[in-house]
Amino acid sequence: MTDLSYSPASSGxxxxxxxxxxxxxxxxxLFALFYLMPLFVMVTTSFKxxxxxxxxxxxxxxxxxxxxAWRTAWSGACTGIQCEGVRPFFWNSVLIAIPAxxxxxxxxxxxxxxxxxxxxxxxxxxxxxxxxxxxxxxxxVLLPMARMLGLMGLxxxxxxxxxxxxxxxxxxxxxxxRNYYVSIPAELTKAAKVDGAGFFRIFWSIFLPLSLPIxxxxxxxxxxxxxxxxxxxISFSQAGTQPVTVALNNIVNSTTGVKAYNVDMAAAIIxxxxxxxxxxxxxxxxxxxLTAGSVKG
Amino acid sequence: xxxxxxxxxxxxxxxxxEILKDINVAIEQGDFLVLVGxxxxxxxxxxxxxxxxxxxxxxxxxxxxxxxTNVSPKDRDIAMVFQSxxxxxxxxxxxxxxxxMKVRGIDQAVQDQKLAHVAQQLQIEPxxxxxxxxxxxxxxxxxxxxxxxxxxxxxxxxxxxxxxxxAKLRVEMRTEIKALHQRLGASMVYVTHDQIxxxxxxxxxxxxxxxxxxxxxxxxxxxxxxxxxxxxxxMGSPAMNLIPAKAKANGAGMQIEIAREKGDPIxxxxxxxxxLPENVILGVRPEDIADAAIGRGGDTQEADCIIxxxxxxxxxxxAVMQLGxxxxxxxxxxxxxxxxxxxxxxxxxxxxVSYFAPETGLRLN
Numbered sequence: 001m002t003d004l005s006y007s008p009a010s011s012g013x014x015x016x017x018x019x020x021x022x023x024x025x026x027x028x029x030l031f032a033l034f035y036l037m038p039l040f041v042m043v044t045t046s047f048k049x050x051x052x053x054x055x056x057x058x059x060x061x062x063x064x065x066x067x068x069a070w071r072t073a074w075s076g077a078c079t080g081i082q083c084e085g086v087r088p089f090f091w092n093s094v095l096i097a098i099p100a101x102x103x104x105x106x107x108x109x110x111x112x113x114x115x116x117x118x119x120x121x122x123x124x125x126x127x128x129x130x131x132x133x134x135x136x137x138x139x140x141v142l143l144p145m146a147r148m149l150g151l152m153g154l155x156x157x158x159x160x161x162x163x164x165x166x167x168x169x170x171x172x173x174x175x176x177x178r179n180y181y182v183s184i185p186a187e188l189t190k191a192a193k194v195d196g197a198g199f200f201r202i203f204w205s206i207f208l209p210l211s212l213p214i215x216x217x218x219x220x221x222x223x224x225x226x227x228x229x230x231x232x233x234i235s236f237s238q239a240g241t242q243p244v245t246v247a248l249n250n251i252v253n254s255t256t257g258v259k260a261y262n263v264d265m266a267a268a269i270i271x272x273x274x275x276x277x278x279x280x281x282x283x284x285x286x287x288x289x290l291t292a293g294s295v296k297g
Numbered sequence: 298x299x300x301x302x303x304x305x306x307x308x309x310x311x312x313x314x315e316i317l318k319d320i321n322v323a324i325e326q327g328d329f330l331v332l333v334g335x336x337x338x339x340x341x342x343x344x345x346x347x348x349x350x351x352x353x354x355x356x357x358x359x360x361x362x363x364x365x366t367n368v369s370p371k372d373r374d375i376a377m378v379f380q381s382x383x384x385x386x387x388x389x390x391x392x393x394x395x396x397x398m399k400v401r402g403i404d405q406a407v408q409d410q411k412l413a414h415v416a417q418q419l420q421i422e423p424x425x426x427x428x429x430x431x432x433x434x435x436x437x438x439x440x441x442x443x444x445x446x447x448x449x450x451x452x453x454x455x456x457x458x459x460x461x462x463x464a465k466l467r468v469e470m471r472t473e474i475k476a477l478h479q480r481l482g483a484s485m486v487y488v489t490h491d492q493i494x495x496x497x498x499x500x501x502x503x504x505x506x507x508x509x510x511x512x513x514x515x516x517x518x519x520x521x522x523x524x525x526x527x528x529x530x531x532m533g534s535p536a537m538n539l540i541p542a543k544a545k546a547n548g549a550g551m552q553i554e555i556a557r558e559k560g561d562p563i564x565x566x567x568x569x570x571x572x573l574p575e576n577v578i579l580g581v582r583p584e585d586i587a588d589a590a591i592g593r594g595g596d597t598q599e600a601d602c603i604i605x606x607x608x609x610x611x612x613x614x615x616a617v618m619q620l621g622x623x624x625x626x627x628x629x630x631x632x633x634x635x636x637x638x639x640x641x642x643x644x645x646x647x648x649x650v651s652y653f654a655p656e657t658g659l660r661l662n
Contacts (some may be wrong), residue, residue, distance in 0.1 A: 188385065191383035191384075192396075193371065194370045194377045201400060209387035
């Protein structure tokens with residue numbers, strides 16, 4: 001009771017409280033503005049004509065909104081000798097990211113299920129090694145992986161890139177699922193065993209239906225990683241199989257003469273849209289899923 | 298007929314640690330076996346071994362006369378109720394109960410009919426379409442029982458099924474489980490750390506400590522003739538009084554002398570037992586010490602004792618005194634005249650006492 005009077009917050013008048021609250025909002029607003037500024041410049045620039053960019057102000061709104069830059073970025077910009085925009089590469093990225101996300105999530109879920117619920121000799125060591133895999137810098141594995149892809153006949157192909165992303169995603173997906181499943185009481189598995197269910201039946205009927213939050217987390221994480229990947233994309237692709245990140249780099253770096261900033265900006269936004277979309281659609285599940293294990297139901 | 302469950306020389310190790318040592322138990326059809334002991338005594342591990350959820354290190358186990366030592370849980374014809382109920386959280390109550398049948402590919406019509414029967418038996422019909430998260434503790438408990446009942450197995454296994462319930466509900470469910478056992482005539486193995494649950498439910502009790510069976514017997518045997526000091530102390534509430542005493546042979550029988558801080562020692566003469574060693578521990582249940590004035594049958598001998606504390610508990614009054622350097626509790630009538638600090642003439646029922654060897658803790662008589 002006595003420390004109520006001690007608290008400085010309650011001793012202040014309500015006017016001070018309101019002022020503090022407003023101060024907080026203004027600070028937050030400023031931070032938001034600061035972070036949104038580059039996006040603002042990107043978006044406005046992408047709607048301007050080159051003429052206007054040259055003569056106008058960087059942060060002014062476009063005098064005349066034009067979609068030319070977007071059209072060019074999508075289907076006309078040159079990436080080296082090829083001038084088809086980012087479109088073909090965008091589809092490459094889709095073809096790489098979607099199967100790679102699905103496969104790595106599914107295998108991660110199975111791995112996590114085994115490590116958390118079907119303890120075997122050496123399970124801890126296995127999991128530790130998986131974790132270790134999360135921290136290996138990708139540069140280290142470039143050469144061995146190139147050699148391996150060559151041996152497998154997958155060098156420079158989209159299945160090859162899917163393979164690489166699945167392998168390097170497994171550490172994280174296993175970690176996510178293992179941490180989620182470890183909080184599920186072992187008695188659940190025991191009950192299902194007594195009921196007559198086997199390994200896959202228990203996974204399919206009991207664990208997967210419980211896993212929506214962690215699946216969302218893993219899908220967002222994996223999709224962001226794979227979609228935004230540049231290093232593997234540029235190392236293990238060839239003309240025709242490059243992902244959108246590589247194409248974006250080529251568009252920006254291979255223009256000769258005047259820099260088409262509006263096209264660059266439009267291409268960059270196109271390349272970033274899918275990850276943005278995934279966050280907006282599934283963002284609330286992301287936060288919920290990350291904290292799901294820590295809260296008792 | 299072969300015993301419904303037979304365990305021979307079962308050992309269970311985790312690495313170098315011995316969890317269960319030389320377990321031998323057999324029960325007949327319709328028996329209610331309770332495994333009881335303090336936490337960490339291995340009782341749940343033993344139950345998991347019976348279920349096949351834990352492999353055993355050595356030994357043999359048969360259910361219904363068939364060797365099950367290396368058979369997987371699903372083929373043992375058992376059903377199990379878990380402490381946390383372990384209901385499948387994403388399935389409705391109905392699906393929880395029928396999951397086992399669904400896995401085994403049992404005909405849908407049979408499933409529906411069995412579900413309806415069990416739901417009616419346990420009065421959970423209104424809950425069938427709910428998810429476990431929407432149920433109270435007692436309701437979850439019933440559903441977990443339903444999931445076991447619907448299987449109609451040779452052997453039911455219960456792993457501390459009542460310990461997550463509040464005290465009142467626990468007593469209700471205890472009665473219900475007992476009624477269920479009587480109605481079904483099913484064989485059950487039940488793990489608990491609660492000795493009252495063990496006494497009330499069991500037809501046969503196994504008392505365990507440190508992975509070793511201390512005693513196997515009916516509740517009456519365990520209660521009246523505990524095999525050692527651990528069992529004597531563990532079973533019964535308030536616990537059996539264990540009083541250090543000196544035994545001397547005299548013509549009629551043994552003279553039992555209990556030292557007191559103040560006054561002369563109490564001397565009791567036991568005519569039933571001979572050949573006791575000099576140092577013994579005398580075990581007397583609180584109810585075997587009564588008001589001498591009220592009197593009771595049996596082979597009683599009286600002594601005056603100074604009462605230190607009087608604890609009325611409604612139906613009974615507990616009187617605590619100091620004998621042989623130990624607190625000794627007597628269960629007296631509610632109307633007793635005993636008062637703290639005064640002497641009371643008490644009758645010790647020598648027909649029911651136990652003697653233990655102080656060194657080994659083993660029963661002597």
